[in-house]
Amino acid sequence: MRVLLHGAYRGFAGGARAVTLDAATLHEALEALVRAHPSLAERLRDEHGRLRAHLSLFVNEEDARFLGGEDAALADGDIVHVIPALSGG
C-alpha cells in the first residue's frame, strides 16, 4: 500500500510525496510513515499521542473517521491520503 502526502505534509517530510509500506491498519501505516520520516512525528500527533486537529486522513476515497479511525483496516493496493484539512481564513 501507499501513503500519499499532500500540501504542508510534504514539506514536513522534506518534500516526500509518497511512501510505500506494509500495514494492516491505518494506525500501523502512520507508525510506519513516521519511521520513514521521523520529522512527521510531531506534525501528526501532540505530545500525548493524539492526532492533531486540522489533519484529514482518507483511505482511498473515504474519510477514515467513517472507517473506524486509526483502526481502519488496510489491504494491498489501498492508498492512504494525509491531507491538511481545509481550515483557517
Place this chain on the structure above:
Amino acid sequence: MAKQVVLLVGTKKGLYTVRSDAERKKWTVDGPHEAPAPIHHATYDPRDGSMYAAINSTWGGSRIQYSRDLGKTWQTSKNPAFPEGSDRTFFQTWHIEPGHVKTPNIVWAGTEPAALWKSEDRGETWQLNKALDDQPSRAKWVPGFGGMGLHSIAIDADDPKKMQVGISVGGVYTSTDGGATWAQDNAQTGGKEDRPDVFYCIHKLLAHPAVSGVRFMRVHVDVFWREPGETAWRNRTEGLPSNFGFAAAMHPRDRSVAYCIPLDDTKRTASPPGIGVYSTNDRGATWTRNDKGLPPGAALESVREGMDTDLLDPLGVYFGTANGDVWASRDEGKSWQPAVQYLPYVTSVHAATIDM
C-alpha cells in the same frame, strides 16, 4: 564590518525579514516564511547569530524553528511537551528569549498554556520549568482575551540567575536562582487599587539590557517602573492618555528611557488623539507624545510583541500595526517613517543589529 538592521516581523500570515543599512532610510523585504502560519514572535540571538521563530500553525501544530544562517534556512525544534499524564497540551509559543551572555547555550520560551521552557542546546530541545509549573498559585491563573500564556522573560543584565516572568493572567514571578525556585512579585506602590496577585494581567515585562535591576512593565491596567533594589512596582501611568496598551520598549543604553503605545481600553486601538509613541526620559515620571510622521488621528493598534529598538546611535525604534505596517524612527522615537507597509497583521517586531 558595516552595521545592518534586520527587522524580524511576525505576522498572522508568516514571517518577514526587513533589512536596511545603518542609515535606516531604505528597507528591503523578504518573505513570507511559513505563511500562512501565524508567527507570534521571532527574535535574533546576538550571542551566536541564531534566529528563532514561533510558528503557531494549525497544520502540523505549533512549533519553534531556528536558523543558524540569518534566516536563509530554518530547522524545527523538538516541540515543548508537557509530561505524560499532564492535563495540558502544548498549544503555541508566545515568546522566545535568548539567555544571558554568561549562559551561551541557554534559550527560554514562554507558551500557551502558560509555562516556561528552557533549552540548553540553542533551541533544539525544550524542557519544562517544573518549579514554576508547581507553583500552587498556578491554579488561579486564568486566560486573558488572547489566551493564557507566558509571554515575558526578563533576564537581569548582570546576573543570569535573576529573572522574572510575566503571565496573562497570572502576574509576575521572580527567581534569583536561575529558575530553580520562584516567588510571586506583584507588590506595587502608587496604584489606584489593590488586586489579588495573580489577577495582574501582565502585557509586557522588560529587563534593561545593560543596567541590573531596572525593569519596565506594561500591565493591562497601568505601566510600572522598578529601580535596582526595589521590591515593588512603582506606578508610572500619570501623563499617558490611557492606562491600557501592549507595546513597550526600553532604551538599550539610557537606563531612564522607555517607550509605549497607549491604546483605548475599550476600543483597543490607539487612544485619542490617534496613534502616538509615548516616551519617558525620567523613568516614567513624565511622558512625551511623539507622532511626527505618523498618520494624524489614525486608530492604529500595536500588540504585545509589536515594538523594539535597534542598538545604533541615534537609536532606532520600531513598531508594527494590525494594519500590516512597520513604522521606523531613526531619531530615538521623535519622528517616524514607514519601513514597510501592506503586510498582513503584524504580531511582532524584533530589531536585530548585525555586523555584516
